Amino acid sequence: MADATPIRPLSADQVQTWHHEADVVVAGFGIAGVSAAIEAARAGADVLVLERTSGWGGAAALAGGFIYLGGGTPLQKALGFEDSPENMKAFMMAALGPGADEEKITDYCNGSVEHYNWLVDNGVPFKESFYGQPGWETPFDDGLMYSGGENAAPFNSVATAAPRGHVPQMTGKRTGEKGGGFMLMKPLVETAEKLGVRHEYDMRVQRLIVDGDRVVGIVAKHYGKEVAVRARTGVVLATGSFAYNKEMVQNYAPRLIGKPGASIEEHDGKAIQMAQAIGADLAHMDATEVAFFGDPQLMVRGILVNARGQRYVNEDTYPGRIGQETLLRNDNQAYLIIDESAYEEGCAADSSTPFFRFQPKWVAETVEELESDMGLPAGTLVSTVDVYNRHAENGEDPVLGKKSEWCKPIGSPIAALDLRNFTAGFTLGGLRTTINSEVLHVSGEPIPGLFAAGRCTSGVCAGGYASGTSLGDGSFYGRRAGISAAKG
């Protein structure tokens, strides 16, 4: 992609023509952008959204739609789950770190119930039903699910388990018609439009326009032509992650090289770089979500082992945690060991992810045979299964804490699924922001006129992940960005 426009800021006094103008200019019409636009408009601002593609939606509209909410939302309460902001915070600090931003997480937990109500008030539908099966997503239209391993080791001993994956009610999920992300975005975009939010599509943002230290606009390309957009009170950056910027991935999160996933190719990191060019600070640039293409219904009924034949993660936890443990700490090497009856039971189970269901690569009558067929060193897999079975007989897993209901000895015949190099992910690092979504200069002070939210920022995740935290902090801090930008 030839792109000769420099990324360095343009001084306002160099602008000859202002092609567009608004109080608040939002770059990106995904979840963070639409949330910013709504709140800025409600605060009385004239709002213009610039979107690179030819329509609203961003990665959000293609996503499963989880929004991480808790602390006692009406949906949690209606479904009988107790939670509190403190309990939610205890989980998030343990699961999303180390290095998680405590101020941001505290703020996010304290505001979570209000944020749920805001979404509902803006037309986002949540069905009062809970999906309790192992899985990545709800297979049908259920509104609530565990989405971060809250009810599994080690976090179930850190905080009281509560499901916080809130999913907008969807239709036609199995055929991909209207997923949760679409059902999240559609009412929010309609709300924005009702509020008079304007948009310009096919606008690729290029560089910030500054007046001294203050950001006063943005240069974009519209079908190859440069246009200057003036922001009277503030610019909001909401253009997503850098998962598709190969050089940035190489320089910051190299384990993701060649494995971008669950994000869209527009996620090129440009907004991060535009802000860096005026001294914006960064945080947690190595952090990555990691999807793992093993079927949770099968994983939970077997044991996952690494290239040394050792277990390394409790198989009943959030599959994104399994993905991170596999890619980041076990060299992307994983096998699922499962006996025939468990495999059949898993295949028959209600599952949200039938396309993750693979055939075993190896099948044997004994663990010794399987170990040999897989090329694992003699004794490794045998001893792993022996130790697992010894405790599973008593419904226990003292090694990794898998819940009792899933602890069953592995019998014969036995199989192994080859789950090596079965990961993909997106980046979680980005601009360092305050709880008011101000972009921080490396000096520690906010950059006047510049705000950001969503995956171009470092949000509530420092290293760990839970499904729904991206749409969660994107919408939560998108709103803050809109409010702050309207004030200027």
Place this chain on the structure above:
Amino acid sequence: MADATPIRPLSADQVQTWHHEADVVVAGFGIAGVSAAIEAARAGADVLVLERTSGWGGAAALAGGFIYLGGGTPLQKALGFEDSPENMKAFMMAALGPGADEEKITDYCNGSVEHYNWLVDNGVPFKESFYGQPGWETPFDDGLMYSGGENAAPFNSVATAAPRGHVPQMTGKRTGEKGGGFMLMKPLVETAEKLGVRHEYDMRVQRLIVDGDRVVGIVAKHYGKEVAVRARTGVVLATGSFAYNKEMVQNYAPRLIGKPGASIEEHDGKAIQMAQAIGADLAHMDATEVAFFGDPQLMVRGILVNARGQRYVNEDTYPGRIGQETLLRNDNQAYLIIDESAYEEGCAADSSTPFFRFQPKWVAETVEELESDMGLPAGTLVSTVDVYNRHAENGEDPVLGKKSEWCKPIGSPIAALDLRNFTAGFTLGGLRTTINSEVLHVSGEPIPGLFAAGRCTSGVCAGGYASGTSLGDGSFYGRRAGISAAKG
């Protein structure tokens, strides 16, 4: 530390008095700074070094002194080791990644023999003797040692093993009089002084001075008073890592929180931030060296297990690799399992690190007893020892590839050393630079007038580490920075 001076750049037209002036101004009088100063002076530049403390040395003078060199240095050849730039590169790309800068590593390997000769020509002494024992450092005055696991799995199958840890000949090491780092720095500083390099001590650099996009000087504080220093052709940043900047560690490399080590408290990341403030790009900010305070002579004679009683690293490799595996991938949990005779043999062995020698915490007659005493789940440690012994009987370690000479079955009585939370480290990420030590703007272009080297830059290490790579790329790219800065 109250420090009201802003970090944002100062425009040259705001400078009222230039207190000092030189062609090349170098910030930091450690290994990168002195190397830059020498080469800039040799290129005909008038050079001024600004140093924060009251004397030369930096972290380098306190370090063990390893310089990572290879490709067939005269010292390698004299001691009978074959190496080539290609072989060196194969190791470095495998051991220092993922995401390692191939252009930089290729350049570094190709220039390594010349760099060795440059050090010798400038008075750095290397004794023609090889130290082949397991250890962190040479205990006496030997000049060459394995310092990155080149002769251990998995890298001994990637490249032909060659030792590349070159250590300046030291005296009085056991009493700390003149370590290798001191013996590296002293002749280089003397060389610089002979070349007319000037220095100003007690100068804390604060912010860059710019003329448009060009860096033309630096503001420093001298006993609380701000002084402006003009650089006619270039500024070289060489002020070390950010290991002692708590906020940066929290934001970029949180597993190091509370564990800064092998660096000095002056390593506050300031130069990184000063350059960020004018749009400098970063790389690999999460990368960390990790020291591990287990005695290599004992570790190699036992097995290291994690909190699940599983082996996770071959015990005969570079201890810094053991440190990274322990801290970054095994939650800083490690135990050394060793039998009595191996423990006694290890304690009697020649060792560079007697202060790492700890007493066992648990001692038992059988593995079952030890496992129980340690509180490990039943069967875990027993099966780990069983599998290890089964193969060690044949002098093999198919699980982790420990070399045959160290594979001996573990007998009785048996002990465990508690090596949990026994790590410390320093940061490896920083400014993104070219092979000419130009600091890259986030646009991808060099920032005119600004150069950097050493641990305030991202050098040859993207994630992995080998002892000597910091003094190695610091001196190598310090020289380049001096040459580039003299040209301007």
